[in-house]
Amino acid sequence: MIKKIKEFLKEVKIEIKKVVFPSKDELIGSIWVVIITVVIISLFLGFVDLGLSKLVAMALR
Template sequence: MIEKIKEFFKEVKIEAKKVVYPNRDELIGSTWVVIITVLLVAVFLGIIDRGLSKVVSGLLR
């Protein structure tokens, strides 16, 4: 059991060396994509929520 754990962590170390991290420009670009996407989805969901609220309010009157 201990040998399996040692082997696992050895493999984790090998795989971790293969990781390629983004450079600063790629990271900033990706961050902007995420921020803009989140804002667009938030606005879209806000519009849907407001519309559905008006529909439900109209039905309950």
């Protein structure tokens, strides 16, 4: 069991060396894309929710 754990950790170490981390500029660019996307989707869902709640309110009158 211990041998398997050691082998696993050895393989993890090898795989981590293969990872290419983004540069600071790439990371900042990606963060802005995520923030803008979240804001747009949030606004869209907010308007859809508002519209549907108005429709339900009208239907229940």
